[in-house]
Every structure is written in structure tokens, then in C-alpha cells.
Amino acid sequence: MTLDTTAINQQMTHFDDHEAIWLFGYGSLIWKADFSFLERRPAHIIGWERRFWQGSHDHRGTPQAPGRVATLTESPGAVCHGMAYRIAQDVLGPLDVREKNGYLRVVTPLHFDDADQPESREGLVYLASEDNAAFLGPAPDTAIARQIAESHGPSGPNRDYLLNLAQALREMGHDDPHIFALERELLALPPLPA
Ligand code: SIN
Numbered sequence: 001m002t003l004d005t006t007a008i009n010q011q012m013t014h015f016d017d018h019e020a021i022w023l024f025g026y027g028s029l030i031w032k033a034d035f036s037f038l039e040r041r042p043a044h045i046i047g048w049e050r051r052f053w054q055g056s057h058d059h060r061g062t063p064q065a066p067g068r069v070a071t072l073t074e075s076p077g078a079v080c081h082g083m084a085y086r087i088a089q090d091v092l093g094p095l096d097v098r099e100k101n102g103y104l105r106v107v108t109p110l111h112f113d114d115a116d117q118p119e120s121r122e123g124l125v126y127l128a129s130e131d132n133a134a135f136l137g138p139a140p141d142t143a144i145a146r147q148i149a150e151s152h153g154p155s156g157p158n159r160d161y162l163l164n165l166a167q168a169l170r171e172m173g174h175d176d177p178h179i180f181a182l183e184r185e186l187l188a189l190p191p192l193p194a
Contacts (some may be wrong), residue, residue: 003132004156009092009103013109014105015089015124016089020038021089022085022086023037023086023087023123024045024082025125026048028161028165029082030152030168034136036091037086038085038086038087042172043081043082043084043110044081045080045109046077048080049074050176051178052068052162053135054068054103055069055089055136056153057153058153058154060153060158065151066152071124071127084110091154095126102135104126104132108122130146141182143187145188146189159186
């Protein structure tokens with residue numbers, strides 16, 4: 001699949017007749033909401049696990065030295081917690097550009113965590129599957145943490161992405177063993193040579 005998914009995403013018509021759309025964020029979209037939204041609510045999706053398996057050529061690394069950022073991998077019954085945003089249609093254009101490095105819009109049921117009664121909606125998630133050109137896949141935690149420690153891109157150091165995500169999940173009261181293991185590995189690494 002092409003490295004820039006903007007054009008593919010803009011062909012999606014699923015929500016065209018909706019005035020507003022629920023977007024589920026599980027990575028930087030949790031802690032970096034630099035887009036306008038009408039409402040924000042903690043939520044989860046089922047059947048997916050968050051993994052630092054996606055390469056980043058445009059935000060937290062470069063094409064020559066990609067960083068590592070979050071995507072989702074299918075896992076029956078797993079619960080992935082994140083943040084849902086109700087956004088207007090015109091916010092999708094800039095989001096497609098932000099998520100252009102391999103992520104495709106996918107329709108998903110999402111379930112709110114702040115409701116007294118179970119409450120769900122159909123929403124959208126940006127997902128980087130293993131057939132995208134920037135996909136890196138699994139590696140030992142130490143190797144992932146080292147790659148994150150050494151990577152830097154136009155949006156800043158890769159380590160900030162991981163540390164901000166871990167902090168946001170902690171503040172939301174969620175345990176994510178993969179994320180917290182990577183955070184521990186990263187913080188245990190010796191400082192990079194100046
Ligand atoms: C997301 O946060 O939902 C997608 C991945 C990212 O932008 O970090």
C-alpha cells in the first residue's frame with residue numbers, strides 16, 4: 001500500500017450524511033488533540049490491542065530513520081481504552097493529513113466509559129495495518145525502546161510520544177502492559193551520547 005494514505009481516506013463515504021462523527025483515538029490522538037472537537041469522552045473499543053508497531057517517517061522519525069508509534073492489532077476479546085471525540089465533517093480533512101503515514105479510516109463500534117448505562121456509537125478509528133509501507137511489526141521491548149529513544153522527527157522526539165501516551169493512560173486509570181513495559185525500558189536506558 002502507498003506511503004501516503006490521504007487520497008484513499010478521502011474516498012471514504014461512510015459518514016458523508018452525518019453532521020458529526022465520533023473518532024476514537026488510542027495513540028497521539030489521546031494526548032495531542034490539536035483539532036477542534038464538539039465533545040470528548042473516554043471510551044474503549046473491543047477486539048484490538050495497542051502496539052508500537054507502526055513506523056513514523058513524518059512525525060517522530062524520518063524515512064531514513066523511522067520512529068515507532070502506535071497502531072492496533074486484532075486480538076479477539078481485548079479491550080483498548082482511549083478517547084472519543086465528536087468532530088465536525090471538516091475536521092476529517094486535516095486529520096487525514098496528520099494520519100497519512102499508513103493509517104486508514106476504519107469504522108468501529110465504540111463504547112463510552114463515562115456512561116451510567118452501557119452506551120455505544122458507530123465511530124471511526126485510524127488504523128495502520130501490516131500491509132502499509134511504513135509498518136515495522138513486533139520486536140523485543142528493549143529494541144523498540146531503543147529505537148524510540150534514538151528517533152526524532154518533525155513533530156519532535158519519539159520518546160515524548162511514548163511518555164505522553166503512558167502518562168495519559170495512567171491519568172485515565174488504565175493499565176496497558178505493552179505501553180508501560182516500553183516506558184520502563186526507555187527510562188532505564190543510559191543517556192544518549194551528546
Ligand atoms: C491514534 O492516536 O488514534 C492514531 C495514531 C496516532 O496518531 O498516534
